[in-house]
Amino acid sequence: MYLIVIFGIKYIMRNREPFSLLIPLSIWNFLMAGFSIIVLLNVFPELVSKIINHGYVNSFCYRYESHKGESGYWIWMFMVSRLFEFIDTIFIVLRKRPLIFLHCYYLLRSLKIRIPAKVPIILTSIQITQFVAAFYGSILVFYVLYWQKIKCEIDTTVLHISVCTNLSFLFLYINYFVQTHILRGGKKKLQFLSKFIAKEEIKIE
Structure with a gap:
């Protein structure tokens, strides 16, 4: 379904001028970056605590209730957010940019920052x-x-x-x-x- 949507949009855009989408793309990237930071701040302390108290292997082998409570909520939210990251590719196609795998510093480039x-x-x-x-x-x-x-x-x-x-x-x-x-x-x-x-x-x- 994802490939159909992406290549469908790419086909529709073949004879059209690319959209700028600078403002919505910048807002989207800031929202996703901010969300990732929030998830990290909520999950990382518990992960460190588990490694200290139970060891590295045990912390990954056993759940220790990490799938429950606030930590479990943020892990679930992060997994759901991965689906929305496909929107990044839609922005790329609508702007008629090269459809490549890696966009390491895409946020800064989208803002046209040197x-x-x-x-x-x-x-x-x-x-x-x-x-x-x-x-x-x-x-x-x-x-x-x-x-x-x-x-x-x-x-x-x-x-x-x-x-x-x-x-x-x-x-x-x-x-x-x-x-x-x-x-x-x-x-x-x-x-x-x-x-x-x-x-x-x-x-x-």
Whole structure:
């Protein structure tokens, strides 16, 4: 259904001028960012408390009532909010921007703010670190389940999907980082160096 809607809108927009949508897109991104911060502030303290009191493995293997009460509410809200993030792609299609997988600093770009060269590098590095940590956590649970044979209150199907998803995003972000900040950056430096050498040769002549 999602793909039908996205490619349907893209087909309709093929001969139309792109929408600006600067204000609604900015408001939407700020709302989503604000919501994520609120969820983090409500869930993170309990997660840290569980790790301190029960250990890393137990905190992920057993629920300890985390699915109930205020923490459970915010976890549920966060899961529901993931569905609304598909709206980001609708904005991209309506603005006739390239439909790519990664939009690391999409919020700042949507506001047309000039971004220092180091900012996207830092943000992409943070994203890569996030997926490495998530992948490591999933592998640790795999080790506990299949190597140590400890029973966990975890749906193994969800765990498998989580590992595949995190691994795929990790490769995508690493590829994006290499293509954008290493290969492309290297070409720019080489071009700059070539121009500099050419200017110096002209001066010598």
